Amino acid sequence: MVLRNEYTFSELEQWFRDHRVTEVECLVPDLTGVARGKILPREKFTEDRGMRLPEAVVAMGVTGEFPEEGPYYDVISPNDMDMHLRADPTTVRLVPWATDPTAQIIHDCFDRHGQLVPFAPRSVLRRVCNLFDAEGWDPVVAPELEFYLVARNTDPDVPLKPPVGRSGRAETSRQAYSIDAVNEFDPLFEDVYDYCEKMELNVDTLIHEIGAGQMEINFFHAHPLGLADEVFFFKRTVREAALRHDMFATFMAKPIAGEPGSAMHVHQSVVDKKTGRNIFSNEDGSPTREFFWYIGGLQKYVPAAMALFAPYVNSYRRLVRNAAAPINIQWGIDNRTVGIRSPVAPPSARRVENRVIGADANPYVALAATLACGYLGIKNRIEPTPECKGDAYLGDFALPRSLGEALELLRAEKDLAAVLGESFISVYTEVKETEYDEFMKVISPWEREHLLLHV
Template identity: 80%
Template sequence: MNDKKTMNFNDLEQWLNERRVTEVECLVPDLTGVARGKILPRAKFTEDRGMRLPQAIVAMGVTGEFPESGPYYDVIDPTDKDMQLRPDPTTVRIVPWATDPTAQVIHDCFDHQGNLVPYAPRTVLRRVCDLFAAQGLQPIVAPELEFYLTARNTDPNTLLRAPVGRSGRSETSRQAYSIDAVNEFDPLFEEIYDFCDKMELNVDTLIHEVGAGQMEINFFHAEPLGLADEVFFFKRTVRESALRHDMYATFMAKPIAGEPGSAMHVHQSLLDVATGKNVFSNEDGTPSETFMHYIGGLQRYIPAAMVLVAPYVNSYRRLSRNSAAPINIEWGYDNRTVGIRSPISSPQARRVENRVIGADANPYVAMAMTLACGYLGIKNKIKPKPEMKGDAYLAPYSLPRSLGEALDWLRRESDLHEVLGKEFITVYSEIKELEFDEFMKVISPWEREHLLLHV
């Protein structure tokens, strides 16, 4: 069998045969990161090598709604035409929790002329990676993904709480890096690691984060598209495993008031394809101009791109001084108060960590966003601000404070439109505008408590 990275359709058939697969989950990640698609019998999958779905299926809001009119339909045909989905053989994984032998394969979206659908999340990330490839560069990334375990909660009006562990008690205090707190959920994490092993997901370290019931999983570094696929699979796996252990796993950016938010920190570096060397370091081991320009690009464009990695109203609850998340795009070495951190490392491992991305972000869009900002920094030779050597929380806010504000910033930044694609920006913006409008129809408990009898 070939290495999975080079698998073709013949290899895929052999892979399915070896595992006696009887069903195939044909998946496509939508803008939210939800797995859309169809479940096909093995014979039907082999016969068709793809499927069709309406164009808008990958471009709906988190509530499942679509815009009624507007620029959205300048990109997506209002007659609800189909797109063609083709499997990517390199993404095939077993579904470890299925009763019968079942495989899952991520598909790419094409129009009837054979072109990739420009607003599909995988297409957007491919587009950005291709820009680096044209410069002889290979981006390398490593995500760190935080999430909360909570007790089952079937009533949206009820506050979330930490689940009961092996001791029979729920966490009531913060247990950062506590081994015993992680061991409270040994059966769950043993199953998660087992499932990840069967799915060949390259997960590394598991730690207990600051919040009660908050965990973090780190991934080994690799190329962006494959790692975005792994994060997509991992989120699905963790949610499934949690349900099997009578609890929920949530990747909401700020699920519990008074607790820290959840992030997806993305470490990133660039390799010279010809030499394999890290272009963030000079031959003498000092930081290169490319490294500085990359940071400059992150500082220049992240504020305008925030809605891509803080995609919901809830996302902006995390980005505050009391939520252990950045409030600006200062940069510094080994400084966890900044939005852009460079960890202490050897010259060959020099990298940048983007700390503003929320755990609720679509992994494909998130990686496309941070790489696009860095690319523009290199292209335009943008110099960064001086290094922040103190507490960045003492510096002013420089990120949008709400979804509506973030949308306005993105719409005005034409450089990002060119790199990420105007069709994607249009569809994404229209969907987020729809979600924002839906949220504004909801009256919160805070408003009833403080405004009902006082104004």
């Protein structure tokens, strides 16, 4: 049983006893979505009920590097100060692949004055959810997460390939929605579903996506913070299960040349707390002004939020014309060519789907950013453009084409900074600049192939 409501640490102790827990993984999601933290004996966890880590641990790049100077150190002390971690008992789950009974529990980050560390990803999502709460609204989200299964690859210079399935053959063609193609990896997915059941993850449907070895898992709709936790747990789970079946699972946005990229489509709606009504629908079933304003907010602010939705150099390889990924911010009903889609649904389930977000995005940051865009749309009463009823790929690009361009737009957008937190934006953009500098030190195979003897 996962404890989902407010309760005391004595009840958490009882949960540990019921599950004979001997170790506790104390987890903190960093800016990339990597699990940082410590593993403690259960007795030590109970004794301390908290721990400390350097505050920069949640604010490093995917290479493990930190900015050497700049605004980053206006937010994070160069003295390498500690942050204080507090366990969120509602996140406790077993580690189903561990040999000894082990619990995993996500922690929130606080400074020494008891304030949430503003640049920690979970803090940013809490901040945005609190803004909705202040309006008497409950945001509701449902992510659809794509990923690839690939053959083991220990040499970064060797391109990734689809893995070998039960038949002894690797996929060589696209098998969208094929049941038999999914069954090629049935032993792996039996483990995945078994792990998810033991962790009580909110997963729904598994399908085979367009690419060779590309899968998608859907989550049931729920509150954003709990679902971000579940996506965080799920990524760990799938990677672990794949390793046990001699393959890798990757959430890179574009892992294989010539194949579609992987997205994290996020369905979102807003419920009025007093009435329980979806504020996107009027009583007669027609769409409300808030529905259109929410779309207008996404259209206005998504380009500036792209560095949060597409956080790596690789992310922008996915966003190309006619490649099952959007290139602009047009919106439409039941139209998968647009960046902002509204699926056909009953009025009570009317929702907006952000199709721009990559699978490589940090789930806490991505959910915070997409909700922030919609929130600003409602608060500022931003009208959307007319609905796109045709092929949006025939339109112009309206999204940044590179991480550098996206970072410039994010730094310039003051409305998003006000909602997400200026200190978060400052830390995030500086970390991403450091990653980009690291990337620019690497010479790619394309450069050697086309420039070596031709220029």
